[in-house]
Amino acid sequence: MNSSSRQRRLTAAALTALAVAISATACSSGSGSADAKGADSGTYTIWDPYPQFDKSSAWAKLLDKCGTEAGVKIKRTAFDTSDLSNKALLAAQQDNSADLLIVDNPVVSTLAEAGVLTTTDDNKLDTSKVDPNLLAAGQSGGKTYGTPIGANTLALYYNKDVLKEAKVDIASIKDWPTLTAALDKVKEAGKKGITFSAIGTEEGSFQFLPWFWGSGAQLTELDSAEAASALSLWKDWLDKGYAPNSVINNTQTTSWQEFASGDYAFAENGTWQLAGAEKAGFDYGVLPIPGADGGSAAAPTGGEFVTLPVQSDTGRYATSQKLATCLTNTENLYETDTTLSYVAPTSEVQDKQVAANPELKPWVDAVKAAKGRTSDDLGTKYPKISEQLWKAVQSALSGSKSPKDALSAAQSAAGN
Numbered sequence: 055m056n057s058s059s060r061q062r063r064l065t066a067a068a069l070t071a072l073a074v075a076i077s078a079t080a081c082s083s084g085s086g087s088a089d090a091k092g093a094d095s096g097t098y099t100i101w102d103p104y105p106q107f108d109k110s111s112a113w114a115k116l117l118d119k120c121g122t123e124a125g126v127k128i129k130r131t132a133f134d135t136s137d138l139s140n141k142a143l144l145a146a147q148q149d150n151s152a153d154l155l156i157v158d159n160p161v162v163s164t165l166a167e168a169g170v171l172t173t174t175d176d177n178k179l180d181t182s183k184v185d186p187n188l189l190a191a192g193q194s195g196g197k198t199y200g201t202p203i204g205a206n207t208l209a210l211y212y213n214k215d216v217l218k219e220a221k222v223d224i225a226s227i228k229d230w231p232t233l234t235a236a237l238d239k240v241k242e243a244g245k246k247g248i249t250f251s252a253i254g255t256e257e258g259s260f261q262f263l264p265w266f267w268g269s270g271a272q273l274t275e276l277d278s279a280e281a282a283s284a285l286s287l288w289k290d291w292l293d294k295g296y297a298p299n300s301v302i303n304n305t306q307t308t309s310w311q312e313f314a315s316g317d318y319a320f321a322e323n324g325t326w327q328l329a330g331a332e333k334a335g336f337d338y339g340v341l342p343i344p345g346a347d348g349g350s351a352a353a354p355t356g357g358e359f360v361t362l363p364v365q366s367d368t369g370r371y372a373t374s375q376k377l378a379t380c381l382t383n384t385e386n387l388y389e390t391d392t393t394l395s396y397v398a399p400t401s402e403v404q405d406k407q408v409a410a411n412p413e414l415k416p417w418v419d420a421v422k423a424a425k426g427r428t429s430d431d432l433g434t435k436y437p438k439i440s441e442q443l444w445k446a447v448q449s450a451l452s453g454s455k456s457p458k459d460a461l462s463a464a465q466s467a468a469g470n
Contacts (some may be wrong), residue, residue, distance in 0.1 A: 064147075065092045097127045098373060101142065102156040103358060104394070105132040111394045120380035123375050128301055139165075141362070146170040149364035153374045154381075156203060159191040159426060162359050163433035166199040170363055174198040179377050183400040191426025192359045194433045200361030201382050204396025206325040207424040208264055208353040209416060214337040216245045216319045225340060229348040230268075230287060237296040242317040247296035248321040249312040251304045252288065254453055258444040260354055260427075261306065262288070264343040266443070267425060268351025273432060273439050276446065277465035279459075283346065285450050285457035292451055302451050323354065325417050326395050340416040342423065352425040357396055397421040442468040 062225065063135040100117060107113040114130065121128035131152070133141060139161045145151045146168070165171050174181055174197075181189055181201045188202050217224060220243035222236045235246040251261045265288065266273075271281035291297040301309065306323055313321030314334045322343065329336050360378045362371060380386060389397075389404045397417050398404050404418045428436045442464035449460040 059405070063126075081092070084167075096379060097129050097407050098124075098154070098370070099129045099131070099152040100156070100377070101131050101133060101138055101152040101156040103135040103138050103158065106132060107132070107393075116381065116386060116390060117235055120377050120386075123380055124376040126377075129307060143168060143170065144361060149366055151365065153362070153365070153370055154377055155361045155363055156358045157361060159202065159355060159357055159359050160428050160436060162192040162361060163194040163428045164361075165361070166194045166197070167434050171199045172362045172364055172371065174200070177374060177378075181379055183397075183402065185399055185401065185422065187422070187425060187429075188355055188399045190429040191355055192361075194428070194431065200253065200359040201378065202399040203358050203360050203382055204387070204391040205355050205357040205399055205421050205424065206354055206396055207417070207420050208261065208322055208324050208343060209420045210248075210341045210343055211313060211321045211323055211327070211331060212339050212341060213313070213316065213319055214339055216240060216243075220245060220306075222318065222319070224341060227341065227344065229344050230346045233344060234287075234291070235295070237291065237319070238294075241295060246298070246318045248291065248320040249298060249304065249309045250288075250301055250321070251306045251309045251319050252301045252444075252447050253303055253305055254444050254448045255305075256440055256444070257306055258447055259440040260356075262443065262447050263425075264322075264351040264353040264426070267353075268343065268345040270346065273430065273436070273443075276439070276443060276468060277462045280346075281380075282458045285447065285461060288447070289450050289457055294354050297421075298444050302448065325397065328395060332405050340413070342416055343419045350419060350423040352423050354427045355419055355421070355424040399470075429448055439468045 098121065104113055117128045117130055135158050138355040139157060142151070142155050142157065142165060151170065162171070179201050181198060184201055187200065188205050192198060192200050192202065212224060220240040222239050227233050227236055249415050252258045266281060266285040269280040269284040271278050271284060287296070292299060292301070292398070298312070298361070300312070309321060309324050310327050310330060312318060313323070314330060316336050343353055345351040360381055362374045362378060381390065384400065384402055387398050387400065388406050391398045391403065391407065397414065398407060407416050408418055419432065425438070432439065446460040449455040450457040453462065
């Protein structure tokens with residue numbers, strides 16, 4: 055694709071969608087220069103969303119190692135997640151894209167539909183070992199754009215001491231009724247039940263989706279009876295005092311701080327809190343979020359994709375493909391995903407992670423059941439749907455609308 059046709063496809067709609075398609079997972083803030091690749095063809099540029107990792111980090115060293123193996127130098131720039139997405143789109147408009155972009159998975163379809171990214175058919179990236187449910191987050195219009203470098207998702211952390219005091223056997227929790235019964239016991243024992251994030255942002259949608267999908271609901275039908283049952287579950291928990299009113303304003307960070315106080319039985323949160331859980335000072339466990347009628351609910355996948363942007367000089371693709379393959383091969387994925395606190399996107403590396411750390415088993419199970427937010431070919435429709443979903447959650451939990459009415463309004467506004 056030539057640069058003029060790509061510029062025509064970089065539409066205002068793509069810019070708007072990109073502005074709201076920001077990461078719901080934990081990431082550090084930071085900045086980097088947006089310098090383009092130099093005139094030296096032996097230098098390849100990589101943009102990533104990991105400003106927390108400096109030149110001495112294992113991640114930066116891996117980039118340099120992959121560059122050395124490919125016979126080139128690496129020029130790396132790290133951005134905050136949302137900043138990276140916008141910089142990538144603007145760079146493409148100027149025909150000045152990085153050789154490799156590592157971006158949050160909901161952004162992939164937006165960049166792809168804007169004409170920024172090459173497909174795996176074009177760039178020859180091998181994705182055959184990647185779990186299909188994780189790869190789906192980078193698919194749009196029947197094409198695949200890039201490959202996941204790792205995944206995280208949501209599950210329920212639980213405080214073993216609180217559950218013991220409330221005489222709750224964690225093995226008894228298999229579905230929504232048994233979870234609610236456990237919360238009732240916890241409250242009767244004088245403890246606090248469950249905390250989560252229902253804030254009016256993408257974080258709120260991210261945290262609601264396991265319950266939404268766990269009910270059997272679909273994002274193309276926000277006003278279904280199944281969707282209403284999921285929102286009613288959260289509303290009932292607030293009404294009965296099983297969850298605090300603070301969830302309406304909680305981010306995933308403030309929700310975690312509540313759980314870390316030691317007073318709560320459960321917290322919905324992600325793999326990125328594992329280090330915090332170890333420091334919390336109490337014995338904890340992890341339980342995949344149950345579906346309404348049992349089994350593990352599909353939680354949304356977080357994590358990044360390694361993608362190859364469109365270049366005017368198509369001769370660069372071969373080396374870019376070597377770099378992407380190096381970053382995501384079996385040997386390097388294990389070290390990378392340990393560094394990033396991610397579950398690997400392939401069963402082979404997941405098995406290696408669990409063998410080294412058995413406590414990762416529930417997280418691997420949760421990732422295997424997870425689902426991309428832009429899956430089902432939603433692509434750039436997702437940000438608009440998500441915004442209406444978090445607004446419905448806010449309306450219902452605040453009591454301004456019933457769950458049914460809130461979701462009906464959301465469906466109308468989303469235009470599904």
